[in-house]
Amino acid sequence: MLIFEHSRPGRRAQAQAPKSATRLEGIPAALQRKRKPRLPEVSEMQAVRHYTRLSQKNFSIDTQFYPLGSCTMKYNPRACNTLAMLPGLVNRHPLAPDSHSQGFLSAMYELQEILKEVTGMSAVSLAPMAGAQGEFAGIAMIRAYHDARGDTGRTEILVPDAAHGTNPATAVMCGYKAREIPSKADGDVDMDALEAALGPQTAGIMLTNPSTLGVFERRIKEIADRVHEAGGLLYYDGANLNAILGRVRPGDMGFDVIHMNLHKTFSTPHGGGGPGAGPVGVSKRLQPFLPVPMVGTDGHDYHWLSEEQCPQSIGRLSAFAGNAGILLRAYVYAKMLGAEGMQRVADYSTLNANYMLKRLMDAGFTAAYPERRATHEFIITLKNEARELGINAMDFAKRLLDYGIHAPTTYFPLLVPECFLIEPTETEARESLDAFIDAMIKIREEARTDAEWVRGAPYTLPVRRLDDVRAARELDLRWQAQEERA
Amino acid sequence: MSNIPENLKYAESHEWVHDEGDGTVTVGISDHAQELLGDLVFVELPETGAQLKAGDESAVVESVKAASDVYSPVDGEVIETNELLADSPEVINEAPYDNWIFKLKLSNPVQLDELLDAAAYASLVKAEED
Numbered sequence: 001m002l003i004f005e006h007s008r009p010g011r012r013a014q015a016q017a018p019k020s021a022t023r024l025e026g027i028p029a030a031l032q033r034k035r036k037p038r039l040p041e042v043s044e045m046q047a048v049r050h051y052t053r054l055s056q057k058n059f060s061i062d063t064q065f066y067p068l069g070s071c072t073m074k075y076n077p078r079a080c081n082t083l084a085m086l087p088g089l090v091n092r093h094p095l096a097p098d099s100h101s102q103g104f105l106s107a108m109y110e111l112q113e114i115l116k117e118v119t120g121m122s123a124v125s126l127a128p129m130a131g132a133q134g135e136f137a138g139i140a141m142i143r144a145y146h147d148a149r150g151d152t153g154r155t156e157i158l159v160p161d162a163a164h165g166t167n168p169a170t171a172v173m174c175g176y177k178a179r180e181i182p183s184k185a186d187g188d189v190d191m192d193a194l195e196a197a198l199g200p201q202t203a204g205i206m207l208t209n210p211s212t213l214g215v216f217e218r219r220i221k222e223i224a225d226r227v228h229e230a231g232g233l234l235y236y237d238g239a240n241l242n243a244i245l246g247r248v249r250p251g252d253m254g255f256d257v258i259h260m261n262l263h264k265t266f267s268t269p270h271g272g273g274g275p276g277a278g279p280v281g282v283s284k285r286l287q288p289f290l291p292v293p294m295v296g297t298d299g300h301d302y303h304w305l306s307e308e309q310c311p312q313s314i315g316r317l318s319a320f321a322g323n324a325g326i327l328l329r330a331y332v333y334a335k336m337l338g339a340e341g342m343q344r345v346a347d348y349s350t351l352n353a354n355y356m357l358k359r360l361m362d363a364g365f366t367a368a369y370p371e372r373r374a375t376h377e378f379i380i381t382l383k384n385e386a387r388e389l390g391i392n393a394m395d396f397a398k399r400l401l402d403y404g405i406h407a408p409t410t411y412f413p414l415l416v417p418e419c420f421l422i423e424p425t426e427t428e429a430r431e432s433l434d435a436f437i438d439a440m441i442k443i444r445e446e447a448r449t450d451a452e453w454v455r456g457a458p459y460t461l462p463v464r465r466l467d468d469v470r471a472a473r474e475l476d477l478r479w480q481a482q483e484e485r486a
Numbered sequence: 487m488s489n490i491p492e493n494l495k496y497a498e499s500h501e502w503v504h505d506e507g508d509g510t511v512t513v514g515i516s517d518h519a520q521e522l523l524g525d526l527v528f529v530e531l532p533e534t535g536a537q538l539k540a541g542d543e544s545a546v547v548e549s550v551k552a553a554s555d556v557y558s559p560v561d562g563e564v565i566e567t568n569e570l571l572a573d574s575p576e577v578i579n580e581a582p583y584d585n586w587i588f589k590l591k592l593s594n595p596v597q598l599d600e601l602l603d604a605a606a607y608a609s610l611v612k613a614e615e616d
Contacts (some may be wrong), residue, residue, distance in 0.1 A: 387615075410551075411551040414554070469525040469527060469550055473527050473575075
């Protein structure tokens with residue numbers, strides 16, 4: 001039931017709103033609305049109960065194991081929330097002068113420096129509001145670099161077929177043609193195909209390393225050399241940075257530009273579409289093009305850097321300076337971990353993934369890349385189960401919910417049929433990992449005796465299996481009042 | 487095993503081609519392809535008059551699992567698209583060989599010989615399923 005459906009005319013939450021009407025002086029009659037907005041009219045207790053009930057329906061990292069591959073759903077330390085919400089930070093006005101924002105600015109400056117160090121890049125801008133915007137900023141900088149040199153014949157961005165769908169979309173948004181490079185059966189980029197695709201039209205390549213296939217691209221140095229020799233630049237998609245944090249630096253692999261998903265790797269709350277933070281880091285030659293604002297220092301005070309100080313910048317990406325609250329949480333997280341802690345993130349996220357992969361293989365499940373060591377995530381294919389037992393990846397995913405486990409990423413990457421992309425993260429105890437594997441074995445058993453039962457899952461949630469086909473064909477997201485529907 | 491009619495030619499990227507015998511062909515996606523995709527929810531059709539090369543992205547079929555490109559199996563000009571798919575993409579799931587996506591006027595008819603016949607396509611599908 002929606003809060004609008006609880007609404008009764010004239011009912012008020014007295015504590016929330018003054019009863020007297022505000023007088024609209026000075027607003028021209030033509031701009032005044034004729035009808036009241038249809039805001040829900042409920043009592044305070046109704047509002048509290050409504051939202052408390054909704055929160056109880058959450059299937060989230062605070063309540064369940066959430067091994068959603070490529071999304072890094074790790075625990076969000078409460079200390080990060082607490083410290084990012086100190087009154088001096090929360091109450092700071094976005095337009096407050098630099099002299100009144102020294103605490104906030106020093107934290108942002110230090111975060112820039114930390115991210116530079118941990119990725120091996122020359123400079124970092126925190127401006128992008130999310131991963132997709134970080135990607136856009138990254139490719140826009142590659143374009144700005146080529147343009148600034150008068151090298152305008154470069155029209156193509158190379159994208160491996162295992163890439164996130166945002167990569168080719170980003171290339172197109174920046175005015176490039178996306179050209180797909182196939183992967184080999186072992187998950188690495190096909191070097192012959194790369195060689196054939198490189199040329200004077202190559203502006204750059206977008207790589208995720210480890211890739212979305214859950215394996216480390218072993219020939220990355222060779223790829224970097226070949227792309228650079230052809231005059232192109234390398235863009236690093238930071239989706240899987242968790243696997244290598246503090247251990248391997250994209251800058252050392254030869255990347256020219258990188259975006260980081262702080263909401264993944266630096267553990268800020270996400271899911272359901274936001275909020276995110278997608279800072280970009282660059283090598284020396286791309287530094288002039290970084291998006292503004294950034295934070296600079298004269299060694300004593302901190303100040304914003306804008307187009308004035310950075311004339312070649314690709315510009316602003318939002319009205320203010322990124323998602324300040326998220327950046328602060330990431331800053332606290334980075335400070336709490338320190339350099340050693342970051343290495344442990346990489347160590348335990350890959351250990352957990354390899355432990356799960358091994359146990360699942362021992363239990364008879366099929367790894368997509370059995371000869372490869374997993375990174376922080378790995379893929380199993382349930383095509384045998386689909387063929388022999390008649391239950392596919394979606395059926396497994398839905399039944400896992402009944403066992404109190406959020407489903408892994410299903411049917412992505414597209415290269416692997418009936419696949420689960422499983423990312424446990426470093427923050428789970430061994431018991432959670434075991435519970436997942438036991439549930440998988442149990443579901444397979446259930447399917448052997450009663451496949452129909454598994455196909456009907458879930459049974460224990462507020463809603464049963466949703467008709468996602470109908471939802472996609474007849475998309476309807478807007479609630480309308482009874483009288484508007486007529 | 488999915489249905490693979492004898493009278494059609496196939497591309498490795500899972501399109502079927504029917505030679506109309508008058509210099510034009512009809513193109514759709516195979517039973518195997520629709521099975522892999524699952525329930526289709528949207529089909530993006532090419533523009534009539536578009537000049538396509540073999541291997542060009544010509545249409546997009548979108549299911550609840552994924553959006554996949556449909557590649558042109560041969561060179562040619564798009565002379566007609568199946569407008570029924572705009573409102574009823576599910577007909578491809580129901581009858582993939584009756585519900586074509588676009589028709590091409592061939593610009594290089596010998597390319598038809600390079601496409602797979604039913605037996606060759608069947609072994610490709612079998613290899614993929616194993």
